[in-house]
Amino acid sequence: MEIKQLTSMEDMTEFVKQPGKHLLFKHSTTCPISAKAHEEFQAFVEESNTSAAIVLVIEDRPVSNQIAEELGIKHESPQIFLIEDGNVLWNTSHWKITKNALKEAVGE
Numbered sequence: 001m002e003i004k005q006l007t008s009m010e011d012m013t014e015f016v017k018q019p020g021k022h023l024l025f026k027h028s029t030t031c032p033i034s035a036k037a038h039e040e041f042q043a044f045v046e047e048s049n050t051s052a053a054i055v056l057v058i059e060d061r062p063v064s065n066q067i068a069e070e071l072g073i074k075h076e077s078p079q080i081f082l083i084e085d086g087n088v089l090w091n092t093s094h095w096k097i098t099k100n101a102l103k104e105a106v107g108e
Contacts, residue, residue: 004053012063015053017086023052026079034078037097044102
């Protein structure tokens with residue numbers, strides 16, 4: 001599956017409100033922990049049918065801030081959310097973002 005990059009508030013709102021399950025990954029392009037989490041995220045998405053999106057927290061800070069606000073979950077980076085019908089079912093951050101953790105959360 002393709003990973004969509006969210007660069008505007010509209011992109012983010014549209015993505016979150018879609019029906020079904022989605023993964024939303026907040027990625028810091030300057031952080032080694034985030035780089036590792038990004039690899040795990042990509043590896044999972046390649047083998048999955050779950051729709052997925054990424055927000056670059058430094059480059060698109062307003063979108064990143066909007067996520068924390070709308071989802072009501074304190075910003076961390078890297079951070080991932082499993083969203084279904086606009087609600088967060090699961091989220092985690094840092095070293096806990098692994099391909100296996102995503103498989104378990106999504107139920108694949």
